[in-house]
Amino acid sequence: MFFNFMKNGVVFSTALDDNFLEVLSGEMPFKNEVVAIKLHMGEPRNRNHLKAEEVKRFVDLLKRMGCKPFLFDTTVSYAGKRNSVEGYFEVAAVNGFTDAFMECPIVIGDEEHEAVKGRLEYRVAKKLCGVSVLVLTHVKGHPCSGIGAAIKNLGMGAMTKKTKSEIHEGGxxxxxxxxxxxxxxxxxxxxxxxxxxxxxxxxxxxxxxxxxxxxxxxxxxxxxxxxRVAAFDFLLAEAAKAAISKFKKVYFVNFLQRMTRFCDCFDEPLEPVIADIGILAGGDILAVEKATHDLIVKKEGRDVFKELNKKSFREQLKAAEQVFLGKRNDGET
Ligand code: SF4
Ligand code: SF4
The missing domain is CATH 3.30.70.20 (Alpha-Beta Plaits)
Structure with missing residues (x-):
């Protein structure tokens, strides 16, 4: 394993092994508390989402830190099994996410929310409000933002269906x-x-x-x-900021592995378009997102997801800076 401390509290590892998890136990701000693990549990035919075994390692780690973790995601606004709570549980089980395997509760949010005003009224899933949140994100390409990572995981994934639709409509x-x-x-x-x-x-x-x-x-x-309302990237960043404003504490882990052109919502077998890079973690969402983009561009020697999806993730980083989501580094992380 190669391991490295980067700028702005971001840590990088090539592998999810015991040494890296030990480092994260010292970096994550959680102790003896309820922690929601916000993640996307995938679709049945797209095998690139976070694996149940990978997520289980974080469940076990949080328990060793005295915490009570639960897995959390929201229903989606488009047609498909994950549109309903029952359907999402079915898909999660197919992908290995069961209470029995995870040894912690799995919760799917639907319309229950707390609202935060911005350019839109952002409806943050109620189960995430007032608790600490570990944001586990599988990094991959996305047609709307070039790359879908932690900002997308919260800006879309922590919202109710109504807000998800309004963000797409508003852009x-x-x-x-x-x-x-x-x-x-x-x-x-x-x-x-x-x-x-x-x-x-x-x-x-x-x-x-x-x-x-x-x-x-x-x-x-x-x-x-x-x-119509504001650029998609701005609305997504503002939604992510609204979600974070409702959390007690937060920490981000981005998995730069099995990176496909499109996101994990595509229910079809997609092949990775670049080689695995590793895992980035930190407490500042923008620093982790910036490091994610930097590593991909550095490893490939080009903005590969802009070439594939016609939109650069830089637009997302600029918008996130604009809504004061966190620090934006000058130069490479
Ligand atoms: S580029 Fe314009 S027309 Fe095409 S999907 Fe995006 S917003 Fe719609
Ligand atoms: S990009 Fe060119 S074709 Fe499209 S709206 Fe603008 S001026 Fe017209």
Whole structure:
């Protein structure tokens, strides 16, 4: 194992072994308290999510620290088994996440929440409010943010369905005039739903299929497109900040392993697009996210997820800095 202390309290290890867990027991701020482990328990056919065995090691570690852990995630806003609490439990069990194996409760949140005002009203899952939270995140590509990591795990995953939908809706484009039909927005739509109307000389996205990633509004050189409420990255970062404001204490662990082009919500077998890097951990979400991006770019020699998904994770880091989520490092972490 290679192990390293980085800037801003971020620690890195190439492996989830006893030595690294021992270091984390000294780094994590939890002691003799209830700790929610916020994670995504995957879909049945996508095998790249966090493994039950990996998560169990954190359950055991927290218990050795005198804590009472429970696993937590929320139902999703799109169609599928994880749309309901019962369906999510079924999927979790298929992926090995059972009370019996984890030896701790598994809780799925639905609409119960506490609200935090911002550009939207962010509905934070009630079970996370007032308790300490260990945020375990599988890092992978994402069509809306280039990379989906800890900000996504909280900004979307700690919210109720209503807020999840409102974030996607709020990032959708509105045409404000001035289009020169250059085609840049079409080239940079991650899912190919932006079209141009050559007769009307203006963009015409399919708003039903649009994910609200806001990339077209970011890349348009004429400022001809604006997001309905605010850029997706801003809303996601603000939602993550709203969630953190409700936690007692928080710590983040990002797994840079089995990294696929798309996220763990895709219920299909996806192959990793880059080699495993290791695990990053720290108490400052932005420092951990920045280190995640830096390591991927350094290892690959290029912004590989921007190439694949047409959107750079840098937009997410900029937005997170804007909403004062944490520190942003200058230069590499
Ligand atoms: S990027 Fe802007 S100017 Fe170019 S086609 Fe799209 S909306 Fe028009
Ligand atoms: S918001 Fe994203 S998905 Fe929607 S049209 Fe623009 S680039 Fe495409």
């Amino acid at each position: 959708k484009p509105v045409y404000v005039g001035g289009c020169e039909v250059c085609g840049v927005c079409v080239e940079n739509c991650p899912i190919g739903v932006m079209k141009l109307d050559e007769d009307e000389k203006r963009p015409k996205p399919s708003l039903t299929d649009c994910l609200g990633c806001s990339n077209c509004t970011i890349v348009c050189p004429r400022g001809a497109l604006k997001p």
